[in-house]
Amino acid sequence: MDKYPSAEVVGTDLSPIQPKWMLQNIKFEVDDAGEKWTFKDEAFDFIHARNVSSGIRDWGHVMKEAFRCTAPDGYIELYENAVEVHCDDGSMKPDNGAKVFLDHLHESLTKIGRPPLDLPTMKALLQDAGRFLSYGMAAFMRVFGMGVDEAREICRGATRATRDKRTHMYGMYLRVWGRRPTEGEVA
Numbered sequence: 134m135d136k137y138p139s140a141e142v143v144g145t146d147l148s149p150i151q152p153k154w155m156l157q158n159i160k161f162e163v164d165d166a167g168e169k170w171t172f173k174d175e176a177f178d179f180i181h182a183r184n185v186s187s188g189i190r191d192w193g194h195v196m197k198e199a200f201r202c203t204a205p206d207g208y209i210e211l212y213e214n215a216v217e218v219h220c221d222d223g224s225m226k227p228d229n230g231a232k233v234f235l236d237h238l239h240e241s242l243t244k245i246g247r248p249p250l251d252l253p254t255m256k257a258l259l260q261d262a263g264r265f266l267s268y269g270m271a272a273f274m275r276v277f278g279m280g281v282d283e284a285r286e287i288c289r290g291a292t293r294a295t296r297d298k299r300t301h302m303y304g305m306y307l308r309v310w311g312r313r314p315t316e317g318e319v320a
Contacts, residue, residue, distance in 0.1 A: 170198040178204050183212040186250045196258050216249035
């Protein structure tokens, strides 16, 4: 966050596991997102939740609090790893160690009332929090000049399509990373 010194970053976690040294514009608080949030209404421009689904029992409450604490024109981002493994070529057998592990993890989390989130559920959480149609609404209205009703109907059509179990579609989770080469490696 030294690139944006005027930004204030507040992180929360159930336990104090963060490093002692941090930039001056970053602070962590021990807090439980499943309880009433201590932040003021519209306090944040951006709320990011990463890999917390196994610790959340009442997503409706969490999203209501997130929506309350998000400023107008602000964003909420949910970032979860799917608790599943895929194989398109048949090379993964049913007894594959990673598959067995993730199947058991998924089942155990579901049994304790904290099922792993999937993409349609994540989208629905955002929409149900305050009719968060911002992904499409702003783009369709600003870029294409659509009216509110037309843009909203496209967003709702997408929601209906993702909930239709007759269509077997899935999204991809994209990640890239790189390593800066040493001087000797630069060609």
